[in-house]
Amino acid sequence: MTPLPQLESSAPTQLIPPASSKPPYSFSSLIFMAIEDSPDRRLPVKDIYVWIVNNFPYYRTASGGWRNSVRHNLSLSKSFRRIQRDKSQSVGKGSLWCVCPEYRPVLLEVLRKTHSYHSTNINLLNKPALLEGAEFGVPAVCDSMEMSDPLSHTILLSTPSPQILTSDNPTFSENPPCPLTPDHEELVTMESVEYHQGEVSEEMEKDPLSDSGYIELHYYQSHQYQYLVLPGDTELDLETVEILQLDAEAQEAAGSLLDLAGGGY
DNA sequence: TTTGCCATAAACAGAT
DNA sequence: TATCTGTTTATGGCAA
Numbered sequence A: 001m002t003p004l005p006q007l008e009s010s011a012p013t014q015l016i017p018p019a020s021s022k023p024p025y026s027f028s029s030l031i032f033m034a035i036e037d038s039p040d041r042r043l044p045v046k047d048i049y050v051w052i053v054n055n056f057p058y059y060r061t062a063s064g065g066w067r068n069s070v071r072h073n074l075s076l077s078k079s080f081r082r083i084q085r086d087k088s089q090s091v092g093k094g095s096l097w098c099v100c101p102e103y104r105p106v107l108l109e110v111l112r113k114t115h116s117y118h119s120t121n122i123n124l125l126n127k128p129a130l131l132e133g134a135e136f137g138v139p140a141v142c143d144s145m146e147m148s149d150p151l152s153h154t155i156l157l158s159t160p161s162p163q164i165l166t167s168d169n170p171t172f173s174e175n176p177p178c179p180l181t182p183d184h185e186e187l188v189t190m191e192s193v194e195y196h197q198g199e200v201s202e203e204m205e206k207d208p209l210s211d212s213g214y215i216e217l218h219y220y221q222s223h224q225y226q227y228l229v230l231p232g233d234t235e236l237d238l239e240t241v242e243i244l245q246l247d248a249e250a251q252e253a254a255g256s257l258l259d260l261a262g263g264g265y
Numbered sequence B: 001t002t003t004g005c006c007a008t009a010a011a012c013a014g015a016t
Numbered sequence C: 001t002a003t004c005t006g007t008t009t010a011t012g013g014c015a016a
Helices: A026-037 A045-055 A065-076 A101-120 A180-185 A202-206 A238-262
Strands: A082-084 A096-099 A157-160 A218-222 A225-229
Touching: A026 A045, A026 A096, A026 A157, A045 A096, A065 A082, A096 A101, A101 A157, A218 A238
Parallel strands: none
Antiparallel strands: A082 A096, A157 A225, A218 A225
16 A cells, blocks of 8 residues: 655745644535544544544633534534444443545545645655554445555455445435445455456566565455455456555544644644 | 635534 | 525635
């Protein structure tokens, strides 16, 4: 997996806000970071509040209106999706919220732009991913992609099969599933990707995995989920891998931005 | 000037 | 009943 592209550090002057000033991030970005920083990548709204308060002290003293804005964003933004809690495990009010994978690249790009404009904190460039090496068990219901340690060459990601992403599934709210682009539809098919030798560069032919940072992909299905695994000699799909990389970048950005939060907003 | 995005406020209904 | 959660509408600021 390629390292997180460096957040720009070329700005000559640092624009680090004073402590407890309002963070430059939109509520969508804050919610995105909070959810990405959670173990299961899903949080109830109350925990999103807690995360924001813990990481951005500005909101400790801010009037309560920002909570309304958080809920407003969750409801209005297509980037977030509501999951009904398991009734048997339901504790507290409300649902769980997760990031729609379709919009992860967009959210990540917004984060990166905001970050590159407002900060050049060098620590952000070197911090390992928050979730690096984390093990993922049962995939998050709403996430079509889950990333484990890419070096482990075990399960890379999972995705609910298309039939799971329907309103018939009680796990999901009545909200329609995120629209899937053809790229994402590709993720949920069981077909292998055709590998055209002639279209591969020399470098890729030499060693498609070692130098490029790309990975090999395989699908298999177990129970409700389809999994993408890393056997040793399967096809390489660059479009899909690009999505995986964006997902990894999102996780790294969430972790990196925690450093920023620690810097004293 | 228009458009799009975002923040904020408010009202309301339903759930706990 | 009070509080929390989720949805919706309205408004204003800002930048492209």
